[in-house]
Amino acid sequence: MKGLHVFGLSHAYGDNQVLNNVGLMIPAGELVCLLGPSGCGKSTLLRLAAGLEKVQKGTIAIDDVTVATPKMHLHPEKRSIGLMFQDYALFPHLSIIGNVTFGLLGMAADKARRLAMDMLDQVGMASHADKYPHMLSGGQQQRVALARALAPKPKLLLLDEPFSGLDTNMRQTIREETLNVLKHSGVATLMVTHDPEEAMFMADRIKIIGANGTILQAGRPHEIYYHPNHEFVAKLFGMMNHFEGVVLGGRVETPLGSIATDLREGLAAQVLIRPEGVILESNGNGPGTLVEVTSSQLLGHDNIVRVRLNNGEGEELYVRVHHTFEVELKKNISARVDHEYAFVFPLDEELGNTHAMAPDPAVVEPKAAIAE
Amino acid sequence: MATAATTAKMAEGATKVSLSWLNVWTLGTVMIAMIVVLPIAAVIFISLTPSDDIWQHLASTVLPLYISTTLLLMIGVGLGTLIIGVGTAWLVSMCRFPGKRIFEWALLLPMAMPAYVIAYLYTDILEYAGPIQAFLREMFGWTTKRDYWFPEIRSLGGAISMMTLVLYPYVYLLSRAAFMEQSICVLEASRVLGRGPVRSFFSVALPLARPAIIIGVSLVLMEALNDFGTVDFFAVSTFTLGIYDVWLNMNNVAGAAQLATVLLIFVIFLVLAERFARRKKRFHHTTTKYKALPGYLLEGRARTLATLACALPVIFGFVLPAGVLTGYSFIHFETAMNADFLVYAFNSFSLSALTAVLAVAIGIFMAYGVRLRNERLLKVMVRLASLGYAVPGAVLAVGVLVTLGTVDNSIDAFMRRTFDISTGLLFSGTIAAVTFGYLVRFLALSFGSVEASLGKVTPNMDGAARSLGHGAFSTLRRVHMPMIRGSLLMASMMVFVDCMKELPLTIILRPFNFHTLATFVHQYASDEQLGEASLAALSIVGFGILPVIVLSLAITRSRPGHGKEQAQ
Numbered sequence: 001m002k003g004l005h006v007f008g009l010s011h012a013y014g015d016n017q018v019l020n021n022v023g024l025m026i027p028a029g030e031l032v033c034l035l036g037p038s039g040c041g042k043s044t045l046l047r048l049a050a051g052l053e054k055v056q057k058g059t060i061a062i063d064d065v066t067v068a069t070p071k072m073h074l075h076p077e078k079r080s081i082g083l084m085f086q087d088y089a090l091f092p093h094l095s096i097i098g099n100v101t102f103g104l105l106g107m108a109a110d111k112a113r114r115l116a117m118d119m120l121d122q123v124g125m126a127s128h129a130d131k132y133p134h135m136l137s138g139g140q141q142q143r144v145a146l147a148r149a150l151a152p153k154p155k156l157l158l159l160d161e162p163f164s165g166l167d168t169n170m171r172q173t174i175r176e177e178t179l180n181v182l183k184h185s186g187v188a189t190l191m192v193t194h195d196p197e198e199a200m201f202m203a204d205r206i207k208i209i210g211a212n213g214t215i216l217q218a219g220r221p222h223e224i225y226y227h228p229n230h231e232f233v234a235k236l237f238g239m240m241n242h243f244e245g246v247v248l249g250g251r252v253e254t255p256l257g258s259i260a261t262d263l264r265e266g267l268a269a270q271v272l273i274r275p276e277g278v279i280l281e282s283n284g285n286g287p288g289t290l291v292e293v294t295s296s297q298l299l300g301h302d303n304i305v306r307v308r309l310n311n312g313e314g315e316e317l318y319v320r321v322h323h324t325f326e327v328e329l330k331k332n333i334s335a336r337v338d339h340e341y342a343f344v345f346p347l348d349e350e351l352g353n354t355h356a357m358a359p360d361p362a363v364v365e366p367k368a369a370i371a372e
Numbered sequence: 373m374a375t376a377a378t379t380a381k382m383a384e385g386a387t388k389v390s391l392s393w394l395n396v397w398t399l400g401t402v403m404i405a406m407i408v409v410l411p412i413a414a415v416i417f418i419s420l421t422p423s424d425d426i427w428q429h430l431a432s433t434v435l436p437l438y439i440s441t442t443l444l445l446m447i448g449v450g451l452g453t454l455i456i457g458v459g460t461a462w463l464v465s466m467c468r469f470p471g472k473r474i475f476e477w478a479l480l481l482p483m484a485m486p487a488y489v490i491a492y493l494y495t496d497i498l499e500y501a502g503p504i505q506a507f508l509r510e511m512f513g514w515t516t517k518r519d520y521w522f523p524e525i526r527s528l529g530g531a532i533s534m535m536t537l538v539l540y541p542y543v544y545l546l547s548r549a550a551f552m553e554q555s556i557c558v559l560e561a562s563r564v565l566g567r568g569p570v571r572s573f574f575s576v577a578l579p580l581a582r583p584a585i586i587i588g589v590s591l592v593l594m595e596a597l598n599d600f601g602t603v604d605f606f607a608v609s610t611f612t613l614g615i616y617d618v619w620l621n622m623n624n625v626a627g628a629a630q631l632a633t634v635l636l637i638f639v640i641f642l643v644l645a646e647r648f649a650r651r652k653k654r655f656h657h658t659t660t661k662y663k664a665l666p667g668y669l670l671e672g673r674a675r676t677l678a679t680l681a682c683a684l685p686v687i688f689g690f691v692l693p694a695g696v697l698t699g700y701s702f703i704h705f706e707t708a709m710n711a712d713f714l715v716y717a718f719n720s721f722s723l724s725a726l727t728a729v730l731a732v733a734i735g736i737f738m739a740y741g742v743r744l745r746n747e748r749l750l751k752v753m754v755r756l757a758s759l760g761y762a763v764p765g766a767v768l769a770v771g772v773l774v775t776l777g778t779v780d781n782s783i784d785a786f787m788r789r790t791f792d793i794s795t796g797l798l799f800s801g802t803i804a805a806v807t808f809g810y811l812v813r814f815l816a817l818s819f820g821s822v823e824a825s826l827g828k829v830t831p832n833m834d835g836a837a838r839s840l841g842h843g844a845f846s847t848l849r850r851v852h853m854p855m856i857r858g859s860l861l862m863a864s865m866m867v868f869v870d871c872m873k874e875l876p877l878t879i880i881l882r883p884f885n886f887h888t889l890a891t892f893v894h895q896y897a898s899d900e901q902l903g904e905a906s907l908a909a910l911s912i913v914g915f916g917i918l919p920v921i922v923l924s925l926a927i928t929r930s931r932p933g934h935g936k937e938q939a940q
Contacts (some may be wrong), residue, residue: 083839090834103840
């Protein structure tokens with residue numbers, strides 16, 4: 001298979017296990033995001049794939065060639081990878097064109113320059129070719145770093161938090177541009193981020209790594225968002241409304257109505273509902289529960305509204321609505337659940353893990369590799 | 373269970389992890405460290421080998437004198453440099469008074485003066501036949517020595533003064549850097565809490581700068597122990613002089629080695645003090661907020677005193693001796709500027725340049741090796757290789773001679789046995805021996821500065837270059853070396869200048885009849901022919917000023933938050 005294949009990778013710093021039997025497959029042309037909290041080992045996986053650190057347990061192969069096992073180590077310069085850092089690590093003593101041609105070894109100077117200019121053109125930086133890194137803005141440096149990493153036509157591109165150095169306005173534009181360039185190049189890409197929104201936007205598939213270094217869930221962005229199989233995964237995307245109950249007749253009761261689940265009968269369970277999964281309706285006689293609005297904050301394109309259940313007597317809920325919401329005008333309001341945004345997990349975390357551990361596709365995939 | 377490895381072929385050119393210690397960087401560094409540490413090990417080894425009763429003899433005769441003199445010298449020079457160094461550093465970094473801008477860099481100038489050079493000069497000026505005493509006799513009508521009292525320059529006190537005058541810049545440099553690093557917020561907090569500027573200095577600024585000051589004083593004391601020219605000229609019986617005496621006049625290797633080992637104990641204390649202070653220094657950054665330093669405006673008598681306090685060390689440590697030296701050089705130019713001078717200058721220059729290039733090359737190799745392979749073995753080896761800087765030249769000289777002598781004899785014996793040829797002494801008494809001695813002594817200087825500047829290059833640069841297909845050597849050459857070019861230049865300059873000034877090693881290790889500027893100055897000045905040697909001495913001082921200039925530029929630029937505000 002073209003692309004990256006990681007199998008059974010475990011890594012520890014002293015007693016701190018940061019990767020735990022992690023598997024991963026990225027075919028050429030696909031972008032996979034590793035998403036997880038800081039310190040969870042996602043950057044370690046990147047460094048291991050790049051060859052900047054030695055494998056303790058497991059195997060890494062690029063384009064069907066094994067590049068690292070605990071017994072052998074191929075140096076990074078021999079792996080044919082592109083690597084892009086959070087701080088871009090542009091060489092300050094080289095011009096932009098000098099940076100981009102840096103990786104074009106053994107190529108005639110004029111050919112290298114032409115290729116580099118072509119690459120710079122793709123990221124819209126051709127006119128800056130003779131400037132130096134310190135003369136560029138953060139966004140421009142990011143584009144140059146991308147061009148530099150892609151110029152030698154790597155078999156695998158590794159991106160370490162590539163957009164976190166940019167300000168919010170810039171970030172979205174650069175993300176889109178980067179995605180275009182990557183799709184155009186057809187390279188297998190592994191990207192590490194702690195920003196779920198970024199992962200959703202960029203990734204073909206997302207792998208979520210938990211604090212103990214195991215992969216909690218892997219899937220397309222849609223699955224991760226709508227079908228989280230673990231409390232941790234569900235909470236990645238921000239604040240959740242939390243209720244506790246017991247599974248009875250395949251459902252768990254909440255003040256907003258009962259939610260279906262396939263958990264064992266009688267199990268103590270928690271229900272997590274996304275703020276966008278609570279629907280407020282001005283008609284107090286609707287199907288939902290009566291609530292009282294306590295505050296409303298405009299965040300730009302949507303509104304965060306806090307409401308109290310039982311017409312102001314009960315728990316507070318956290319609701320995201322897409323239109324301007326004026327508190328004074330909404331006296332008689334009912335709330336109901338959009339079931340797509342409501343998830344049920346066992347209350348006990350230990351049980352939760354065993355339940356949530358769906359087989360990671362990458363762990364079973366090596367058999368397919370054998371068949372090839 | 374099937375793994376990816378069973379299907380994929382192994383990559384070509386991969387290294388076996390189990391053999392990874394067998395690596396050019398690790399092996400190279402271990403070898404360099406071994407070779408560099410050899411002379412020191414040899415000294416200790418010989419001193420522990422039982423020999424004739426020289427030790428008994430030494431212990432009952434000269435040893436107590438050597439110990440007490442060396443201790444007094446250390447106390448004197450330590451206190452002198454501490455007071456002058458810290459005092460002037462405080463004044464120029466915290467106060468405003470006339471000439472402050474000039475003193476900031478001028479206070480470093482005495483660094484360019486080797487202690488032995490000002491010793492010769494002041495003797496020339498202050499001795500009985502010198503101009504000062506002649507003037508006094510003239511004025512008061514004294515005729516003989518017994519008519520008046522005048523301090524004897526050729527004494528322990530004289531040696532302390534000479535060394536203090538040229539060594540205080542180490543303390544000045546480091547404590548000034550420490551004062552500049554201190555956040556003004558801490559000082560302001562102290563002021564707001566009701567302590568005046570002077571009490572704030574003693575209760576806040578000084579304790580915060582203490583690690584830096586200890587490092588400075590340790591360096592000064594290492595230099596004081598290393599000094600040979602001054603104590604030889606003044607006949608002050610320190611260890612260094614003792615080693616030289618036992619070695620060359622009594623012709624006793626074991627005795628010299630035993631003295632050298634005792635001296636090493638002094639050095640170990642200094643190295644430990646310095647290491648300890650360096651470790652402590654890391655915790656002394658109290659805040660990251662910086663503002664321009666306050667600049668207390670001094671007025672009236674304080675103003676005059678401050679100016680005077682800063683001017684005197686510069687005048688006596690540099691301006692006066694340099695002036696006299698320049699005068700002598702003009703007067704004696706005809707006799708001094710001859711073929712011999714040019715040969716000696718060439719010798720000094722080429723030896724120093726060669727050592728500088730080698731030291732920096734080896735320093736880069738070791739520092740990059742440590743960066744690449746973060747191994748304990750490497751770090752220990754590198755520390756070992758840096759020991760030479762603390763070891764006095766006389767001790768190293770004994771070690772180098774003994775080591776090279778052993779190597780020469782072994783080669784000679786081997787060649788005679790196998791080929792019936794006598795190779796004689798291959799290394800001993802050659803330029804190679806001198807260069808080796810210099811390298812052992814100054815390697816720490818180049819290594820330390822390369823290591824520090826490499827430390828400022830983010831490891832991501834390595835990652836980027838390596839992932840773009842460049843190997844370790846190529847990355848070093850195309851990324852790191854261009855990025856740290858400035859520090860490499862500075863490092864070679866410092867090694868170069870130290871080699872130019874170097875005396876004790878050169879005197880013992882040089883080939884017969886071979887002179888550098890330093891040995892030439894020493895020989896002529898000892899024979900009271902300072903005039904003939906003045907041009908050579910001036911040349912040494914001239915080269916010595918180069919790193920002083922760079923240092924003084926660097927120190928003003930280095931302070932965070934001190935850029936624009938300072939321009940006002």
